[in-house]
Every structure is written in C-alpha cells, then in structure tokens.
Amino acid sequence: SPVPIVGASGAIAGVLGGYFLTFPRSRVLSLVPVFFFLTLMEIPAVIFLALWFILQLFNGSLSLGGVANPVAWWAHVGGFVGGAILIKLIAPRRYTGNPSAKQ
Numbered sequence: 001s002p003v004p005i006v007g008a009s010g011a012i013a014g015v016l017g018g019y020f021l022t023f024p025r026s027r028v029l030s031l032v033p034v035f036f037f038l039t040l041m042e043i044p045a046v047i048f049l050a051l052w053f054i055l056q057l058f059n060g061s062l063s064l065g066g067v068a069n070p071v072a073w074w075a076h077v078g079g080f081v082g083g084a085i086l087i088k089l090i091a092p093r094r095y096t097g098n099p100s101a102k103q
Contacts, residue, residue, distance in 0.1 A: 005072045010079035013056070017083030020049045022091065053080055 024046040032041045060073030 005070065005075070007072065007075075009072060010075035010082075013076040013079030014083030014086070016049055016052070017080035017085075018087035018091075020046065020053075020080070021084050021087050053077070056080070 024044070026045045027042040028045050028048050029040055029042055030048055031038045032043065056073055056076040059071070060077055063069045063071075063073055
C-alpha cells in the first residue's frame, strides 16, 4: 500500500529553483570529490543546482519501477520547477538602463 511522505523538501527545492534563476553567477562552497578525496571548492551556483536537479530526475526515474522509496524525488523536481516559475512571475524585473529615465 502507498505510504504518504511528509516533509518540506519540495518547498526547499522551490527555494533552490528560485535561487537558480535569481543568482546564477553566485558561487557556493561545496564538497567536491577529487579522485579519492573530498575537497572544498567554490563552484557556480548554476552548475551546482543543475547537477542537483539532474540527480533528482535520475533518482525519480529509478523510483518509477514501483520499489518503495522513502524519498519524494518528484516532489523535489516539482518544487524546483515550481520555484523557478514562481520567481519569474512574482520577482521584480531587474532594470539595467538609465536609472533616471522613466519607463
């Protein structure tokens, strides 16, 4: 029988989706595997979040086989996409022209 999964991971993924579009050039400190060691590196947020999103899609696809999984992978995917869409709809547009000119 299906077991409900309760948590806030979809909402957190929504924040990540918004961050992906709002601050793509920012850098995040992350553990990165280099051969057999882990090292701290600053990498662009857009790369980190794109890899994270691909991992969620991959794990979500694996969960389609009907095996019970305690992680709501598709909630992560949906939250990320939803957050990206919402940030485009509700965030103020960045103005790059002359600040004294009226629109």
